[in-house]
Amino acid sequence: MLSKQSIRKEHSIYLNGKLIEKTEMLEISKEFNDNEEQRFRKMLQQGGKIKIQGNHYEIRKLETQIRNSKGEYDSPIKLKKPEDWE
Numbered sequence: 001m002l003s004k005q006s007i008r009k010e011h012s013i014y015l016n017g018k019l020i021e022k023t024e025m026l027e028i029s030k031e032f033n034d035n036e037e038q039r040f041r042k043m044l045q046q047g048g049k050i051k052i053q054g055n056h057y058e059i060r061k062l063e064t065q066i067r068n069s070k071g072e073y074d075s076p077i078k079l080k081k082p083e084d085w086e
Contacts, residue, residue: 001026001032001037002025002026002029002037002040002041003026003029003033003048004022004026006041006044007022007025007026007044010061010062011044011059011061011062012060012061012062013025013057013058013059014057014058014059014077015028015055016055016056017056028055029064031053032052032053034053036053040057043057043059044061046061073076
């Protein structure tokens, strides 16, 4: 079963095209087996579409800043030094 902390406010979860609340998703997740729960958690991390028990879930993740592999925020572009332009 998913916990309250696993679904963050940056996640928007759609069940069959309809936006659902966090509490609704927690109730639905009680019926997931271990494999389905693991796949759903993976989708929470990266966002995307998944089909579990005949239901279509779409997870949209709102992230305004880009993180690197260490989890730190990076600049979207690396600026070069003016002397490197030549």
